[in-house]
Amino acid sequence: MSDQDLIIRDLHVAPAAKPDHEILKGIDLAVGRGEVHAIMGPNGSGKTTLAYALMGHPAYVIKSGKVLWKGHDLLKLSADKRARLGMFLAFQYPMAIPGLSVASFLRSAINARRSGLNPDPAVDPTDAFKGGIPMGEFRKLVREKMTLLKMDESIASRYVNEGFSGGEKKRLEMLQMAVLEPEMAILDETDSGLDIDALRIVAEGVNAMLNPNMGVLVITHYQRLLNYITPDTVHVLAAGRIVASGGKDLALRLEDEGYAPILAEAGLEGEVGDEAPDGATPNEAAAPAMEAAH
Amino acid sequence: MTAAAAPKPAVARQAPSDLTLTFADGPTVRAVAAAAADPEWLLADRLAALAGFEALPIETNPLYTSYVDLRNARLSAVRPLPPSARQAAAGKAPLPEGAAAYAEMTENRVTALVLSPEARDAGVILETLASLQARDPELMRRLLEGGCALPEHDKLAQMTRALWSDGLLLSVPDGVRLEQPIVLRWAQGAPNSALISRTIISVGSDAEVAVVEEQVASAAVAGEAQSFFAGTTEVQLGAGSTLSFAGLQDFSANQVAFQHRSAVLAQGATVRWALAQLGCRVIRSRIDNTLDGNGSSVEQAEIVFGSADQLFDLTSYTRHVGRDTTGNLLSKGALSDRSRAYMKGLATIDLSAHGTDSYLGEFAMLLSKQARSVAIPSLEIDQPDCRRVAHASSVGPIDESLLFYLESRGLDPDEARKFIVLGYLEPVVARVPLAAAQDRLRDLLEAKWAASATSLPAAVA
Ligand SMILES: Nc1ncnc2c1ncn2[C@@H]1O[C@H](COP(=O)(O)OP(=O)(O)OP(=O)(O)O)[C@@H](O)[C@H]1O
Ligand SMILES: [Mg+2]
Numbered sequence: 001m002s003d004q005d006l007i008i009r010d011l012h013v014a015p016a017a018k019p020d021h022e023i024l025k026g027i028d029l030a031v032g033r034g035e036v037h038a039i040m041g042p043n044g045s046g047k048t049t050l051a052y053a054l055m056g057h058p059a060y061v062i063k064s065g066k067v068l069w070k071g072h073d074l075l076k077l078s079a080d081k082r083a084r085l086g087m088f089l090a091f092q093y094p095m096a097i098p099g100l101s102v103a104s105f106l107r108s109a110i111n112a113r114r115s116g117l118n119p120d121p122a123v124d125p126t127d128a129f130k131g132g133i134p135m136g137e138f139r140k141l142v143r144e145k146m147t148l149l150k151m152d153e154s155i156a157s158r159y160v161n162e163g164f165s166g167g168e169k170k171r172l173e174m175l176q177m178a179v180l181e182p183e184m185a186i187l188d189e190t191d192s193g194l195d196i197d198a199l200r201i202v203a204e205g206v207n208a209m210l211n212p213n214m215g216v217l218v219i220t221h222y223q224r225l226l227n228y229i230t231p232d233t234v235h236v237l238a239a240g241r242i243v244a245s246g247g248k249d250l251a252l253r254l255e256d257e258g259y260a261p262i263l264a265e266a267g268l269e270g271e272v273g274d275e276a277p278d279g280a281t282p283n284e285a286a287a288p289a290m291e292a293a294h
Numbered sequence: 295m296t297a298a299a300a301p302k303p304a305v306a307r308q309a310p311s312d313l314t315l316t317f318a319d320g321p322t323v324r325a326v327a328a329a330a331a332d333p334e335w336l337l338a339d340r341l342a343a344l345a346g347f348e349a350l351p352i353e354t355n356p357l358y359t360s361y362v363d364l365r366n367a368r369l370s371a372v373r374p375l376p377p378s379a380r381q382a383a384a385g386k387a388p389l390p391e392g393a394a395a396y397a398e399m400t401e402n403r404v405t406a407l408v409l410s411p412e413a414r415d416a417g418v419i420l421e422t423l424a425s426l427q428a429r430d431p432e433l434m435r436r437l438l439e440g441g442c443a444l445p446e447h448d449k450l451a452q453m454t455r456a457l458w459s460d461g462l463l464l465s466v467p468d469g470v471r472l473e474q475p476i477v478l479r480w481a482q483g484a485p486n487s488a489l490i491s492r493t494i495i496s497v498g499s500d501a502e503v504a505v506v507e508e509q510v511a512s513a514a515v516a517g518e519a520q521s522f523f524a525g526t527t528e529v530q531l532g533a534g535s536t537l538s539f540a541g542l543q544d545f546s547a548n549q550v551a552f553q554h555r556s557a558v559l560a561q562g563a564t565v566r567w568a569l570a571q572l573g574c575r576v577i578r579s580r581i582d583n584t585l586d587g588n589g590s591s592v593e594q595a596e597i598v599f600g601s602a603d604q605l606f607d608l609t610s611y612t613r614h615v616g617r618d619t620t621g622n623l624l625s626k627g628a629l630s631d632r633s634r635a636y637m638k639g640l641a642t643i644d645l646s647a648h649g650t651d652s653y654l655g656e657f658a659m660l661l662s663k664q665a666r667s668v669a670i671p672s673l674e675i676d677q678p679d680c681r682r683v684a685h686a687s688s689v690g691p692i693d694e695s696l697l698f699y700l701e702s703r704g705l706d707p708d709e710a711r712k713f714i715v716l717g718y719l720e721p722v723v724a725r726v727p728l729a730a731a732q733d734r735l736r737d738l739l740e741a742k743w744a745a746s747a748t749s750l751p752a753a754v755a
Pocket of ligand 2: 047048049092188189
């Protein structure tokens with residue numbers, strides 16, 4: 001183990017709104033550089049919560065535990081700092097940002113990422129004349145990565161995720177990952193919502209991004225993705241704990257048998273099945289719109 | 295014996311509904327009419343309006359009476375500006391790049407009035423109401439008598455109708471489609487002055503025109519004394535015609551403004567309002583859309599960006615009369631510091647309005663703990679046979695999960711907020727039909743953001 005690895009020790013996490021209701025009840029996990037780890041687990045087991053906690057979502061509180069990465073106490077850093085250090089989360093449900101174009105979003109994100117943990121205050125990524133990536137280089141980079149992901153260039157002028165189909169949103173997440181070149185990437189159900197061809201394109205894109213300097217945590221429900229992106233280790237998350245870890249064949253076994261036998265081995269039958277209704281993420285729950293139709 | 299204590303200087307307490315104007319009276323109306331050498335009918339029209347003004351309460355809609363607050367409108371020392379020189383200083387200011395015509399009023403002087411040769415050849419008219427009165431008194435009477443489309447039961451609209459002294463007419467003949475927009479600019483702000491004006495826009499059948507109206511602080515703004523603006527935009531749209539109107543209000547922080555905009559639409563006509571409210575201490579705006587003609591439609595988008603203790607009091611009334619009419623109305627506010635926005639909207643669907651499609655959305659984003667907003671969308675439906683009737687509203691802080699999404703890409707919290715807030719307002723900016731005006735509005739929003747961002751709650755370290 002090196003101090004460059006992502007090391008999660010006995011992590012307990014609860015929603016900020018319900019701080020006494022722990023979702024993660026002690027996670028231990030280490031992801032080294034160049035390694036791919038897969039996390040599988042029933043709906044509502046805490047996979048997204050783990051991803052959010054690692055990225056620093058304000059709707060969750062860390063009850064106890066530690067996360068170390070690149071020599072930093074990760075949990076002490078704000079989300080933007082974690083991102084500038086090279087952490088990346090591909091969202092299960094990416095958010096729409098009305099009025100913000102994909103191009104200016106990507107440009108700011110690239111500039112932020114390149115400016116590192118403590119950005120130079122003289123660099124204003126929103127201003128073409130105050131530092132930041134030159135326009136020509138930016139266009140070239142985005143075009144190259146769009147080709148890799150077989151994306152239509154017209155999305156660059158659209159507003160971020162606004163009116164995007166489910167699959168288009170997932171692809172935009174991958175485009176962001178491609179241009180930001182993270183050192184630790186967490187992919188939360190990036191395969192859900194992709195059609196068969198898109199899954200292959202995205203998976204091949206991710207494969208092309210893999211490098212000895214980047215650790216990857218792939219959250220998925222389907223072994224299919226793991227046919228493309230070969231994990232070094234597969235973990236099963238249930239009821240807030242990692243209940244089993246193994247090689248690639250663990251995913252095959254789950255595909256065959258479902259979760260019941262593994263949960264039984266972990267002595268957990270009764271506790272799971274508290275399904276989260278699809279789409280009921282804290283993000284969507286927080287949307288303030290009140291709609292009345294007559 | 296002690297001498298009687300000297301009386302304390304009386305600090306008059308102003309109630310929220312008190313209108314402190316001291317000049318809205320018969321003698322002032324007569325003086326304004328005399329100075330303009332008004333015809334008999336016009337004086338009578340003014341006096342009828344004054345009677346309405348005196349009889350009406352400040353708010354007639356019981357849903358809205360608790361959302362009137364004129365306490366920061368301190369207008370007792372304000373006096374109307376003397377009537378303008380009334381002669382167009384034609385040719386003084388050049389036509390802005392990309393515009394078909396340009397009128398500029400500075401305080402009460404006409405400082406520019408120009409048309410492009412193409413617009414002139416097409417028969418487009420842009421002139422002061424004084425020159426209309428001289429040129430075609432009958433047309434003047436037809437356009438103005440009876441208050442045009444100004445709401446009869448609105449006290450402030452009737453005040454404007456009684457006391458206006460300056461005005462403009464824009465007339466686009468039948469079938470004329472202007473590619474380039476017409477720019478109207480009002481610059482005002484002399485302390486203790488009042489500018490009261492009417493703008494009449496008449497769009498002929500199948501004609502099409504875009505207007506950009508800018509209301510800005512003049513160079514005369516000084517000190518603490520307020521200045522007062524009351525202005526109208528009274529639009530008549532002929533069959534099949536289209537008006538795209540972008541209004542950008544950026545008066546000074548000492549300004550109090552009452553705006554009245556009304557549109558009456560014939561068959562198949564369309565009006566698109568894109569309105570940005572940035573300036574003023576107190577701004578009260580009212581829009582009346584009357585969808586008379588079958589198949590007529592209004593698209594209205596209004597944004598507010600408030601800071602300090604600004605108050606934005608916005609009301610819109612949309613009346614569906616014809617068949618298959620469409621109303622799509624959206625108000626959005628971003629409010630920092632102690633600023634407030636009241637967003638009130640009523641869509642009325644008459645018995646005759648089969649096939650109506652009506653949407654009313656009012657949303658506010660609160661950027662500080664002290665900012666306030668009220669959204670009151672409402673409907674009155676006499677004809678249930680509609681395509682869609684819906685309203686939506688919300689008032690709340692910036693969505694935390696949106697912020698997190700941007701921060702998870704490395705954007706610092708302040709930049710993330712800026713993107714969300716300016717992005718939230720952007721759809722209205724994008725509707726401004728003149729590139730230069732669009733850029734100007736973006737710059738103004740950015741500048742306002744920069745000036746108000748410091749008052750936002752501190753970011754998580
Ligand atoms: N902010 C929150 N407030 C309250 N409960 C929450 C919150 N976030 C998550 N939960 C609950 O915690 C549990 C775990 O949620 P999480 O989203 O992490 O599950 P998941 O493993 O990602 O599920 P899925 O496979 O359906 O995506 C669920 O029961 C969920 O309802
Ligand atoms: Mg999940």
